[in-house]
Amino acid sequence: MTQIAEELLYLPVMAKVLEVESLTELEKLFLIQLPDGHSLGNAPGQFVEVSLFGIGEAPISVSSSPSRSNGAFELCIRRVGDLTNALHTLQPGDTVGIRGPFGHGFSLEKMKGKDILFAAGGLGLAPLRSLINQVLDERGSFGRVIILYGTKQPKEILFKEELQEWADRKDVEFHLTVDRGDETWRGNVGVITTLFSKIALNSRNTVAAICGPPIMYRFVLMELMGKGIPETQIYLSLERRMKCGVGKCGHCQINNLYCCLDGPVFKYSQIKGVEEAL
Amino acid sequence: MSLWIIDKSAMATFVANVMGDYRVVGPKAKGPQFAFDEIEDPAELRLDYNTSILPPKKYFQPQEERLMTFKRNGDSAPEAVIEAEATVIFGVHTCDLHAMRVLDQAFTQNFPDAHYLTRRRQALLIGIECLEPCDEHSFCKSMGTLTISEGYDLHLTDLGDVYAVDVGSEEGLTLLKTYSDARLATESDMQQLNRALSAKWPRFPYKLELDVDELPALMSQSYNNPIWETLAEKCLACGTCNIVCPTCFCFNVYDEVDLNLENGERSRRWDSCMLDVFARVAGGENFREQRSARLRHRFMRKGLYLVERYKHLGCVGCGRCARLCLADISPINVFNELHE
Missing domain, CATH: 3.40.50.80 (Nucleotide-binding domain of ferredoxin-NADP reductase (FNR) module)
Known part of the structure; x- marks a missing residue:
């Protein structure tokens, strides 16, 4: 698990939108770069928390593979609520808050x-x-x-x-x-x-x-x-409302599991008897 | 650690001295009830309170707290806000001291949370032993929380004209020595304490028909019990049980922008897994849409899930949820019915 200084746990970093591509009527693909040349260091299947200040924050899975990062990563975002509709108005050069990556990805x-x-x-x-x-x-x-x-x-x-x-x-x-x-x-x-x-x-x-x-x-x-x-x-x-991403806020609980800590990628054998999973 | 004695008549001086250097909070009368609040005059401190409306949890995880401030325009990074002040909390009952262990684990494990931990590190807890049951709703004896041997800095027991003060930490000892004229207990003081402690036990009834150690196993067998449907017929899903619970810590996060639309803050507020939107995702899917599923989740969390994750039960038998439930749902009845 990534270590985060405790005072920075909820604090997004300001990342730059490099490219925006319209994929469908509802989905856009955003190429995003972290500040100071930091790489996201994600495993496939992990997610980040995306922020627009004054609107809110939501978990979005990373859509690009670590093997093709080139110092930036991609998020494919459907506009469905306040935050994602606002994200769809972003242009290259705009900034967006990012925390993460979080969760267990694919092994x-x-x-x-x-x-x-x-x-x-x-x-x-x-x-x-x-x-x-x-x-x-x-x-x-x-x-x-x-x-x-x-x-x-x-x-x-x-x-x-x-x-x-x-x-x-x-x-x-x-x-x-x-x-x-x-x-x-x-x-x-x-x-x-x-x-x-x-x-x-x-x-x-x-x-x-x-x-x-x-x-x-x-x-x-x-x-x-x-x-x-x-x-x-x-x-x-699995999709859940991983509001904090770090196993605190409780919104992503699936019975005794936290989707943000134990998932979002689960083995079927792990969740087969877990009624709330599917 | 060591046992000390402080005269009741000297308590006001002790509290006043501490107030010089710390924010002091403790139980105060609030109408016919009691609430933890800041003590401005030592006479306000009511160590003889029965129970408080809210647990002292609010001093570690406030109802609402700022996480950061931000500017809406420009590229400037948000600034973390951690609001903490050195605090001494007087009069914490043992059920609430047990509850703190769950919160400590929840905010320390995996990703330590500075907002909670900074306040926790700057606080001293002074417990007080309950010698009489608070009312018919509590079941601390059944939950094993009627007393405690750690988790406090100082712990008081009322011995009539004096309090016995059990020291639980170096910080507690320093506080006691610096701000009070307490004296070390003698053998006869210890005997008096033992008499008080042994006399209290028969006054508290066992309310559960099972041993507390059996509770997680009972809950793991109760997932498909029809009781959840039955209770859901009267439960109003109002979330009061979450709000008054000393071990509930779930929250939601909100952004607020000031009127000039330039500056804002992100804060977190207590949330409730009993509310229907709690498990809903952006696409509209709600993973606990049924009230019975939410009610079951809450009880499962208290009796099973939190034990698995944090090694401590999520119910400490304080009775606050039952006391305020508009539909008269009490964990005593729920656990006993499941046990039948």
Whole structure:
């Protein structure tokens, strides 16, 4: 766990917005640089607390992989409340408060040598992208890389250019689907679980990493169980209101767990009997 | 450590002397009740109080406290604000001393919290032994909090004309020697103290039908008990139980900007896991939407989750939640019903 001087626990540092890219109607990608050349030092799956002073602070998962940091990191932010709507007005050169990184991310070491199955629903791709790109940058250390991604509609698809790169790679099995197509959509139509029929897995050697809305977990977990993937090899990234990020404020409690300390990435075996988890 | 004796008639001088160098707080009359408040005249200090509306927790985690100040425009960094002053708290009951151990753990573990810890380090706790039950709502004897052997700087026991003063820390001893004319206890003082302590126990009833050590196991078996649904039918989800609890420490964080829209402050305020928005996330999903789930979470936290995390029970049997509950929900009845 990162050590933080106790008097600086809640104090954000002023980071600079380097680039802003509109991904969809609702999501923007922000490239952010910490002051004094500090690197974020995040693990894939960790989150930061993002502040605009006078509006508030919220937990946002880091979307860039540590392997591609170049001294800056990316946050993919959906505008959904006061803070995120205000964040969407930021321009390159503006400042934003950052604390973190916090939480337990994905354990890359435990995934090495294994086939990796990614299943992302909607904005769930944002935290998984951090892990996906890290894995791709160390491609030789892993077995098969299978990426399943589903959104409600084609217009909600994130990171389109990057998805195309993944789809073009010979060493990545990439499958995309939308719940409802439109007149131009030529790809798969159906919820993400319909993609599972397209893939055969060596279940004992597969590690799954999933992130999406709560409803998605239930159905994806059923598919994974049906394919015989051990519960100890399934990782989920959960969303909660991690107001303080450091295990104090209580908002992110999941029964006896604190999402900000014990998560946000959990092993399925860790939360299977935890009723409030999903 | 050592045992001392101070005359009751000398207490006012002791308090007045301490007031010269410290903020002194303690129980004061507030209408027919008592509340911890700043002592401006030693005569206000009511060490004979039964219970206080709020626990002394508020001197370590205030209802509202500033975390930082900021400027809205420009790139200037926010400035941390830690407001602490040297404080002596007189008259802390043993249930509340036990509760402090939970708070100390919560604000020290993983990420130490300077806002709490700075105040804690600058405070001395002077406990007082309860010799009579405060009322029918408390169940300290059942929770093992009717007395305490550590966690205080000084601890008083009323022996009629004098207080026995048990020293719990070097700082406590220095305070006692510097500001009072207390004398070391004699053998006969110790015998008098022992008589007082042994005489108090029969006055306090056991309220729980189980041993306190069984409580975490009981709670771990009670997750799907129908009692949560039954209680939720009368619970108003008002959060009063959280607000008066000596071990509740959850908070929310707010930004406020002054009228010129230039300067502002970020502060934290007590929050309540009984309120319906507590576990809601930005997308609208609420992970404890049902009142029964929130009620269960609160009881699970007190009887199980906090023990797992901090090695101390989250309930100290002070009875404050039951005393003020508009729906007459008492942990005594809840724990006993679960035990049946």
